[in-house]
Amino acid sequence: MIFGHLALSALEHRYLDADLVPVMVAGLAPDLVDKTACQILRATPSGRMWGHTLIGLALSTLLIDLLWGKRAARSWALGYLGHLLGDLNGLLPWFYPFVSYDFKPSPSIWRVLRDFLRNPVRLSGEIALTIWAIVAVWDEAVHIRVSKIQESR
Ligand SMILES: [Zn+2]
Numbered sequence: 001m002i003f004g005h006l007a008l009s010a011l012e013h014r015y016l017d018a019d020l021v022p023v024m025v026a027g028l029a030p031d032l033v034d035k036t037a038c039q040i041l042r043a044t045p046s047g048r049m050w051g052h053t054l055i056g057l058a059l060s061t062l063l064i065d066l067l068w069g070k071r072a073a074r075s076w077a078l079g080y081l082g083h084l085l086g087d088l089n090g091l092l093p094w095f096y097p098f099v100s101y102d103f104k105p106s107p108s109i110w111r112v113l114r115d116f117l118r119n120p121v122r123l124s125g126e127i128a129l130t131i132w133a134i135v136a137v138w139d140e141a142v143h144i145r146v147s148k149i150q151e152s153r
Pocket of ligand 1: 031048052087
């Protein structure tokens with residue numbers, strides 16, 4: 001779910017030196033593409049299609065590299081890959097369209113949310129991941145602030 005993906009991106013920012021904006025946007029990008037196409041536009045049968053493929057990762061990273069350079073592209077790739085790894089709980093069409101997949105029709109967003117809230121293992125895992133990310137980013141912010149105060153003395 002969205003908080004888990006954001007938490008993974010925040011942890012990549014904190015521990016893998018990823019730039020904040022590209023890693024956070026990339027952490028949501030696969031769902032922004034595929035959930036919009038499926039749930040809102042009803043243009044695709046599944047909420048995990050083009051955005052959840054290695055070709056989606058490669059092409060979007062190449063585009064970011066062309067627009068904003070290597071560091072932003074590295075951060076984007078980390079966030080995007082983090083999203084895909086966070087979605088390992090279900091079908092991921094890594095090699096689509098080169099491999100055919102049996103795309104099941106996606107349930108509504110409300111059904112997905114209800115099922116998620118009724119799954120204590122997934123829910124507690126996402127809460128724990130989110131708390132870890134908040135603590136890690138908070139800790140980083142405190143260290144930066146302390147460093148600036150010490151430099152000004
Ligand atoms: Zn996803």
